[in-house]
Amino acid sequence: MTDILERLAEREGQGPINQPGAQDRGDDRALERFLKFVSPKFIRGPDPELAENWLERMINIFAALDYTEERRVNFAVFQFEGVARAWWDVIRGKWERAQTPWIWENFTREFNKKFLPPLIQEKMEDEFIKLRQGISSVAEYEGKFIKISKYAPELVTNERKRIKRFVQ
Structure with a gap:
């Protein structure tokens, strides 16, 4: 009982x-x-898409588990190894000195700053601007369009603009 x-x-x-x-x-x-959930380890490879995919996977897992902000941060960094773990040790020390709250928003900001820096984000924005269907199927084109449209949010601020850019 x-x-x-x-x-x-x-x-x-x-x-x-x-x-x-x-x-x-x-x-x-x-x-x-x-x-x-077989959450993936993150070591930090040279490919920013790996970092982006890892972060998206973590976001999906935490959405399903409905964990607190602090638990999300703790469990995400639990998956770090190698260079990523060393980077996190530095960030953790910085957060402790500045008494930064252990919330998911602070974590993702630091993570993106390190593993998806502005130069890479600008490159992805350019890729979105230059995106064409070419020989891809409509479904393949749509998938790529949706995936990289987040790098140029000002170009797809509403449904009308999104449709116009897609057709373009």
Whole structure:
């Protein structure tokens, strides 16, 4: 009966009350749920598309899990290895000194600044501007159009502009 009540309380987000180690068990279960999604490790390769794909995957996982901001940051950096881990250690120290809140928005800003710098974003914007269907199918063209349109948001601010640019 106690186990059932514990599980029910955890589902409600309260966790078991007045029991030593209860918070740790909740964190362990949250980590288990996160790892079940087979979240990718991030090492930092030379390809910015890898960074972008990793971040999109993390965003999708966290949307499904509905975790707190701080837990999202902690679990995302749990996936860092090598150069990415070293970079995060520097950022963590900076955040601690400046008392920066551990929220997802701060994390993505730092991540994008490092792994998707403005030069790369400008390159992707140029690619979007020059995008043509060519020999691609309409579905392939649409996929590419949607994927890189985020680099030129001012060109697709509303549905009418988006359609015009797509047809163009």
